[in-house]
Amino acid sequence: MVSVTHLSDDELLLLLKKEDKLAFSEIYNRYWEKMVSYSVRLTKSEDESADIVQEIFVSLWNRKLELIVKGSLASYLIKSTRNLSLRYIERNIHSIDFVEKLTEFIVDKSQNIEENISFKELQDKIESGIAKLPKKMQQVYLLSRDEQLSYREIAEKLQIAEGTVKKQISNALKIISQSLNERLSVVMSALLIHLLR
Structure with a gap:
């Protein structure tokens, strides 16, 4: 059996488009755990997160x-x-139950979170906040958010100190939080910054 573990992501994608099941399996093995872990941070549900990631991979294969x-x-x-x-x-x-699970780390369970939240609007505001970040800070933040790289991995990739990475992400979150505070309560801002970091 031919091994594909040494191939780059781009090479795996090319094989996937040729309906290569080994390439698909390698992508699955390479990213499943990281994707589920990220989803759990958002949903606070391991079962739902596994289903979400499964749905993504089914879609990936169907649209290959x-x-x-x-x-x-x-x-x-x-x-x-x-x-x-x-x-x-x-x-x-x-x-x-869901709101309680989601908010227990920042507010007392007796407090209520704003209802009727437009996540499209929030995502737009977050993206707008990211666009305002200085170029280097934006790069660091996006590597953390979009590729889920650790501080160490980002530091190695950009050849900067790990402490610098941590400070840049912290500052980025503060700037994004400020853009959210224009429309959201402090509690909701804290919640969303936690979810999307």
Whole structure:
């Protein structure tokens, strides 16, 4: 059996478009755990996160012939995970149990989170905040958010100190939070910054 573990993501994508099942399996093995872990941070549900990631991979296989990936495969898969996870949150935001699970780390359970949240509007505001970041800070933040790289991995990739990475991400979150504060309560801002970091 031919091994594909040594291939780059771009090479795997080319094989995937030729309906290569080994390439698909390698992409799955390479990113499944990272995607589920990211989704769990958003949804607070391991079962739902596994279903979300499964749905992404089913879609990936079904659309393999016409698939267009702009940027890196890692970024594409993480963005897909974020979008489906946020859709899950949007569907369940009015569930008391769900809201409690989501907010227990920042507010007392007796407090209520704003209802009628437009996640499209929030995503637009977040993207607008990211666009305002200085170029280097934006690069660091996007590597953390879109590719889910650790501080160490970002530091190695950009050849900067790990402490610098941490400070840049912290500052980026503050700037994005300020753009959200114009429309959201402090609690909701804290919640969304936590979810999308």
